[in-house]
Amino acid sequence: MLSFAFIALAALVSTTPASAQNTNFPPGVLATGTQGITNPPQATMGTPINQTSMARLLSVNSIDDFCLFAPPTLQDIADSETFEVAWCTQPRNNARLIPDGTFTGVSFLKTDFYVQVMGYGDLTKLNIPAGDFGGELDPHGALGDGNPVGGNVTSNITGSDQSFAEWMLYIGNNQFCLRVCTNANSTYSAAFMCWHELDEMGCSFVMPGNYNINGTFETCEAEVAYPPGWYPTATVNGTPVFSTFAQRFTGTLAGGSVYTVGDLATPTAPAMIPSSSACTTTATISNGINLAGTSPTSGASGSSGATSNAGGTTKPTATGSGSASNPSSTSGSSSTNSNAAGMNAQIYPMVTLVSVLTGVAAVALFH
Numbered sequence: 344m345l346s347f348a349f350i351a352l353a354a355l356v357s358t359t360p361a362s363a364q365n366t367n368f369p370p371g372v373l374a375t376g377t378q379g380i381t382n383p384p385q386a387t388m389g390t391p392i393n394q395t396s397m398a399r400l401l402s403v404n405s406i407d408d409f410c411l412f413a414p415p416t417l418q419d420i421a422d423s424e425t426f427e428v429a430w431c432t433q434p435r436n437n438a439r440l441i442p443d444g445t446f447t448g449v450s451f452l453k454t455d456f457y458v459q460v461m462g463y464g465d466l467t468k469l470n471i472p473a474g475d476f477g478g479e480l481d482p483h484g485a486l487g488d489g490n491p492v493g494g495n496v497t498s499n500i501t502g503s504d505q506s507f508a509e510w511m512l513y514i515g516n517n518q519f520c521l522r523v524c525t526n527a528n529s530t531y532s533a534a535f536m537c538w539h540e541l542d543e544m545g546c547s548f549v550m551p552g553n554y555n556i557n558g559t560f561e562t563c564e565a566e567v568a569y570p571p572g573w574y575p576t577a578t579v580n581g582t583p584v585f586s587t588f589a590q591r592f593t594g595t596l597a598g599g600s601v602y603t604v605g606d607l608a609t610p611t612a613p614a615m616i617p618s619s620s621a622c623t624t625t626a627t628i629s630n631g632i633n634l635a636g637t638s639p640t641s642g643a644s645g646s647s648g649a650t651s652n653a654g655g656t657t658k659p660t661a662t663g664s665g666s667a668s669n670p671s672s673t674s675g676s677s678s679t680n681s682n683a684a685g686m687n688a689q690i691y692p693m694v695t696l697v698s699v700l701t702g703v704a705a706v707a708l709f710h
């Protein structure tokens with residue numbers, strides 16, 4: 344399964360006409376397939392409340408109209424990535440309803456390239472066990488059909504409901520961050536802006552912004568971050584040049600051979616923290632629906648009990664540690680657990696970035 348390919352993004356973009364999708368969206372931004380089989384054919388507001396729903400369609404429209412993926416029954420995120428279900432703040436998409444009072448703070452950010460929601464709360468109300476630092480979900484996954492399989496995401500932030508191809512969600516028992524990539528240009532593809540292979544790094548690295556928002560409910564505009572792991576190093580003939588960080592990972596191929604990829608040093612911080620502006624606040628968010636008597640199913644399947652910290656099912660099986668979702672860290676300890684939800688940033692050695700790239704956007708990919 345492992346292969347390396349050097350991709351010149353500029354070439355991809357220039358050879359794929361935007362008109363092929365018959366929209367104004369650049370290539371790679373809109374989803375081209377059908378909705379997952381558990382999903383309604385389109386995002387729909389006002390569907391009946393069903394707290395046992397298995398639908399997997401998120402909509403991310405506003406601070407009081409967004410959805411998250413969380414387990415169908417009480418279970419660690421890392422153990423339920425492939426079959427998590429949609430939970431929405433409003434009755435929509437045939438999904439489960441997030442109970443009022445779940446969130447203690449939410450920031451909804453609109454940027455030119457993505458919409459991003461970060462929040463704190465008691466996510467045990469969404470079947471995430473207390474103490475589960477969580478993991479990372481994205482439309483790729485080990486099976487290539489997304490984590491969860493058949494999970495889809497819409498937003499109307501660009502003016503009407505659209506299905507977006509690239510998104511990423513980090514979620515644990517008390518924090519989440521979600522980015523849906525709604526635009527691209529020849530420097531930043533949607534896939535890079537929602538890059539999904541830094542699952543050890545946590546929210547504040549992968550989706551930087553103002554995380555000092557517990558107790559606040561705000562909607563803001565924000566600067567565009569650099570794609571996760573990208574660091575500008577120079578400008579050559581007017582074109583920015585970046586170095587990129589690839590998370591260290593040791594895995595085993597089907598044939599049994601062990602490989603290690605990624606950088607030896609892990610950066611301590613993203614290239615910059617985008618500032619937000621034009622914020623409006625609200626006291627809280629609420630759908631006003633009393634869910635008494637329709638509480639979510641709970642207590643079911645046996646989670647492993649492991650404090651699994653990251654998604655990572657896009658990766659082959661890890662060696663060494665007991666958790667396939669816990670790639671060995673660059674600090675040299677395979678058991679160092681960063682918090683996937685980004686709360687307890689690890690202290691890493693100073694930045695040493697090895698893959699300085701020239702050209703528009705060439706990076707090493709592995710699937």
Ligand SMILES: *[C@@H]1O[C@H](CO)[C@@H](O)[C@H](O)[C@H]1NC(C)=O
Nearest residue numbers: 374376377482488489495506
């Ligand atoms: C739904 O998700 C699947 C799996 O990631 C993807 O192949 C498909 O294009 C998505 N469809 C839509 C409409 O988002």
Ligand SMILES: *[C@@H]1O[C@H](CO)[C@@H](O)[C@H](O)[C@H]1NC(C)=O
Nearest residue numbers: 391392393394395396397398
């Ligand atoms: C709720 O969702 C479950 C799982 O998809 C489905 O079997 C059930 O029929 C739904 N209930 C209602 C009332 O729609």
Ligand SMILES: *[C@@H]1O[C@H](CO)[C@@H](O)[C@H](O)[C@H]1NC(C)=O
Nearest residue numbers: 404405408499500502503504
């Ligand atoms: C997008 O969704 C929000 C929240 O449901 C709604 O208030 C708004 O009118 C919608 N915007 C568009 C352009 O459909």
Ligand SMILES: *[C@@H]1O[C@H](CO)[C@@H](O)[C@H](O)[C@H]1NC(C)=O
Nearest residue numbers: 455456527528529530531567
């Ligand atoms: C793409 O957008 C980013 C962010 O706005 C900008 O810095 C960059 O110059 C743009 N690239 C091109 C080729 O316009």
Ligand SMILES: *[C@@H]1O[C@H](CO)[C@@H](O)[C@H](O)[C@H]1NC(C)=O
Nearest residue numbers: 447463464517518557558686
């Ligand atoms: C957020 O604030 C609530 C209410 O004060 C608090 O109980 C919770 O621990 C805070 N969450 C985090 C992650 O700090």
